Amino acid sequence: MKEWDSFDKITKGKGVWLIDSKGNKLLDAVGSMWCNVWGHSNPELIKTITNQSKKLQHSSMFNLTNEPAEELAKRLVKISPGMHKVFYSDNGSSAMEISIKIALQYWKNIGEKKKTEIATIENGYHGDTFGAMSVGFVPEFFGKFKKQLFSTIQFPVPNKYRLPKNYSLNDYQNQCLEKIEKRFSKNNNIAAFVMESGAQMAGGVIIFPKSFQKKIRQLCKKYDILFVLDEIATGFGRLGSMIQYEEQKSTPDIVAFGKMLTGGYLTMAATLTNKKVYDSFSGEFNEWKHLFHGHTFTGNPIAAAVANENLKMYQKNNLINKIQKTSKIFTNFYKEISEMDIVGDIRHKGMLMGIELISDKLKKTPINPKKSINKIFFEEGKNQGIYLRTLGNIVMLVPPLVISEKELNLLLNKTIKTIKNATPQII
Numbered sequence: 001m002k003e004w005d006s007f008d009k010i011t012k013g014k015g016v017w018l019i020d021s022k023g024n025k026l027l028d029a030v031g032s033m034w035c036n037v038w039g040h041s042n043p044e045l046i047k048t049i050t051n052q053s054k055k056l057q058h059s060s061m062f063n064l065t066n067e068p069a070e071e072l073a074k075r076l077v078k079i080s081p082g083m084h085k086v087f088y089s090d091n092g093s094s095a096m097e098i099s100i101k102i103a104l105q106y107w108k109n110i111g112e113k114k115k116t117e118i119a120t121i122e123n124g125y126h127g128d129t130f131g132a133m134s135v136g137f138v139p140e141f142f143g144k145f146k147k148q149l150f151s152t153i154q155f156p157v158p159n160k161y162r163l164p165k166n167y168s169l170n171d172y173q174n175q176c177l178e179k180i181e182k183r184f185s186k187n188n189n190i191a192a193f194v195m196e197s198g199a200q201m202a203g204g205v206i207i208f209p210k211s212f213q214k215k216i217r218q219l220c221k222k223y224d225i226l227f228v229l230d231e232i233a234t235g236f237g238r239l240g241s242m243i244q245y246e247e248q249k250s251t252p253d254i255v256a257f258g259k260m261l262t263g264g265y266l267t268m269a270a271t272l273t274n275k276k277v278y279d280s281f282s283g284e285f286n287e288w289k290h291l292f293h294g295h296t297f298t299g300n301p302i303a304a305a306v307a308n309e310n311l312k313m314y315q316k317n318n319l320i321n322k323i324q325k326t327s328k329i330f331t332n333f334y335k336e337i338s339e340m341d342i343v344g345d346i347r348h349k350g351m352l353m354g355i356e357l358i359s360d361k362l363k364k365t366p367i368n369p370k371k372s373i374n375k376i377f378f379e380e381g382k383n384q385g386i387y388l389r390t391l392g393n394i395v396m397l398v399p400p401l402v403i404s405e406k407e408l409n410l411l412l413n414k415t416i417k418t419i420k421n422a423t424p425q426i427i
C-alpha cells in the first residue's frame with residue numbers, strides 16, 4: 001500500500017479512453033477490469049439507463065419481479081444452449097457462490113447424501129468471497145485465508161508453456177484427464193466439478209487445449225457429477241465467441257455470467273441452470289427444497305435494462321464477428337513481442353492477451369523484482385498513454401471488446417514500448 005499513496009482520479013470516459021482530472025488520456029487496456037464492451041459513454045447504453053431510472057430504480061425480487069429482469073432472463077436462456085432458468089446476483093463472486101450452493105443442494109434435494117465434495121482445477125479464480133476463494137485457489141491471493149477455506153479436490157492444468165520435462169502438451173493433457181478419471185472412479189462423493197470456461201484468467205491466462213474442457217464434461221457425465229462453468233470473464237465475446245462453452249462443446253449443468261453482461265456499466269451477474277437442476281428445487285413448502293439465497297439488489301431493473309440493451313447491441317452490431325476480425329491484429333505483434341529478452345511466452349485468444357515475463361528464457365524463470373511489477377508497468381504504461389495492469393509476472397491486455405483495429409495497433413505498439421522501458425527496472 002505504501003507504493004500507492006495517491007491515485008489519479010478518472011473523471012470521464014470516452015470510447016476506449018479514460019480521462020483523468022488533469023485531462024490526461026489513457027487507453028483502457030484493462031477494459032475497466034475486463035468488463036467493458038462498447039467503450040465508455042456509449043449513448044445507447046446511457047439512454048437505456050436514463051429511461052429505466054425514470055420508471056423504476058429498484059424493487060426487490062423477493063415475491064416480486066420486474067419487466068427488465070424477466071426480459072433478460074428469457075434472453076439469457078435463449079442464447080445459452082441447454083440452460084433453463086436464471087438466478088440473479090450483483091457480482092461475479094456471488095454468482096459463483098450461488099453456483100456452488102445450487103450444486104451442493106441439488107444432491108440433497110434429490111436425496112443423495114454422499115455427494116458433498118467439489119472438484120476444481122489448480123490455480124483457478126472465481127472471485128474473492130470465501131466460497132469462491134475455496135474453489136479457485138490462487139496461492140498468492142488467498143494463502144492468508146487457507147485455514148478458513150473449505151477443502152476441494154484439485155487437479156492440474158495443462159499449461160503449454162510450463163509442461164513437465166519430456167511431456168508433449170497432448171501427453172500431459174491426457175495425464176491430467178487420467179488423474180481426474182482415476183479420482184472420479186474411486187469414490188462417488190463428488191457433487192460438482194467447477195472450472196473457468198475456455199481459459200484461466202487471473203491464474204495466468206492459461207488457454208485450455210482444444211478438447212480439455214469437453215473431455216472433463218464427458219467425465220462428469222460418465223460419473224454423474226454436476227459440471228459448473230464460470231464464464232464471468234471469458235464468455236460474451238472475450239475469447240471470441242458469445243458463449244464459450246458452445247465453442248468448447250461442453251454444455252454445463254450450471255453456468256455463471258457477469259462482467260460484460262451489462263456492457264460493463266452496472267453491477268449484475270447471473271447463474272443459469274439446466275432443467276434437471278432447476279426441477280430439483282421445485283417442491284412443496286414443507287419440503288424445503290428452494291434455495292435460501294438472495295441479495296438486496298438481485299434483479300435490479302436498471303442493471304437488467306442495460307443488460308438487455310447490451311445484448312441487443314451484440315446482435316445488431318454483429319460484435320462477435322467484429323471481435324474475431326479485429327483480434328487478428330494481435331498476431332501481427334507475436335514476433336516482435338516474443339523476441340524481447342524479458343518475454344517468455346505470449347498467449348492470445350479473442351480479445352485477451354497474456355505476456356509472461358521471465359528473467360531467463362531457457363530456464364523460464366519468472367521475474368521476481370523487489371518493486372511491484374504492477375506499479376512499474378502502471379507508471380510506464382501511463383507515460384505511454386495506456387492503463388495497464390499486470391497479474392504476477394503476466395502483462396494482461398483485456399481491452400473493450402469494441403476496440404477498433406487502429407486503436408488495437410496503437411495499444412500493442414504502446415505495450416511494446418512500455419515493456420522495453422520497464423525492463424531495466426525489473427532485471
Ligand SMILES: Cc1ncc(COP(=O)(O)O)c(C=O)c1O
Pocket residue numbers: 091092093094096125126127128196201202230231232233234258259
Ligand atoms: C473467472 C472469474 N470469476 C469470477 C470473478 C469474480 O467476479 P467479481 O469481481 O464481479 O466478483 C472474476 C473476476 O475477475 C473472474 O475473473
